[in-house]
């Protein structure tokens with residue numbers, strides 16, 4: 564295997580792999596395990612820190628002093644970049660897609676607290692993101708600064724190394740536990756986590772299907788995006804591996820109303836799982852994916868599966884930003900179910 568590029572140690576790694584036995588017993592199906600990438604840090608928690616270890620290392624090696632990155636107003640990626648920038652003494656400028664006057668809560672609050680500069684763009688303006696990035700890159704160069712652009716979600720050929728690393732942790736856990744799961748599942752948004760997991764499974768000989776649950780876009784989008792990130796990775800000296808379109812498995816039927824919004828059933832699941840296992844999901848990514856995984860188990864998709872691993876990619880601050888929606892869903896729930904643990908989202 565080619566040596567991976569350099570990285571800065573930023574995450575609290577390795578993260579634990581834990582069984583969710585009360586949940587598994589309830590379902591009577593496969594044993595469900597959870598890889599706790601919600602524990603990669605405190606203010607930096609979630610999947611992004613793994614990618615940012617490589618991206619910040621590259622920026623610092625090139626002598627850059629300013630990071631420009633972008634995402635939705637409650638982007639976990641932007642928050643993690645802002646916090647890590649503050650930790651490393653690097654200026655961070657976030658280009659954020661905002662529908663209306665955004666409230667300073669959740670991820671946005673943390674990004675502001677650590678001093679990131681922000682520019683807001685309406686959804687129609689955000690379509691021209693490349694132009695906005697070029698504008699700000701030129702702006703910083705004119706000021707004799709050295710800007711570095713990190714793409715949305717930190718997903719490119721360099722960032723995906725983060726999830727190749729995650730598979731090496733999993734491979735060691737599987738060897739220690741003497742088990743090989745039948746599937747690895749996770750939420751997919753900009754495709755970098757999925758691309759890294761797929762490559763990581765090949766590199767570390769974990770012969771397990773990786774299934775991404777889309778939180779936006781559709782399965783074809785992810786196939787194209789992931790193949791393109793893998794091509795980028797190969798161009799940068801990656802391995803001679805073959806990833807075919809059919810190796811990219813994306814389920815796109817649990818996206819809910821839109822990116823960032825979920826159905827009440829997902830809020831119910833978030834609350835139920837928090838009671839049952841003390842695991843906190845979020846409404847934008849992990850809640851949708853976990854809901855999708857349970858529905859697929861119920862529908863027989865993982866019929867011959869003994870063990871399934873869910874990658875908890877974080878997102879806690881995004882839940883704070885939707886606390887009122889969760890409470891509204893909970894109020895309906897309490898009225899209809901007299902405050903017992905409700906399983907009405909189950910088939």
Ligand SMILES: Cc1ncc(COP(=O)(O)O)c(C=O)c1O
Pocket residue numbers: 609610638639640716718750751752753754755756757845848849876877878
């Ligand atoms: C909490 C969380 N889970 C999952 C994802 C999806 O990861 P990726 O963008 O690598 O597909 C993201 C990022 O967008 C995220 O913030």
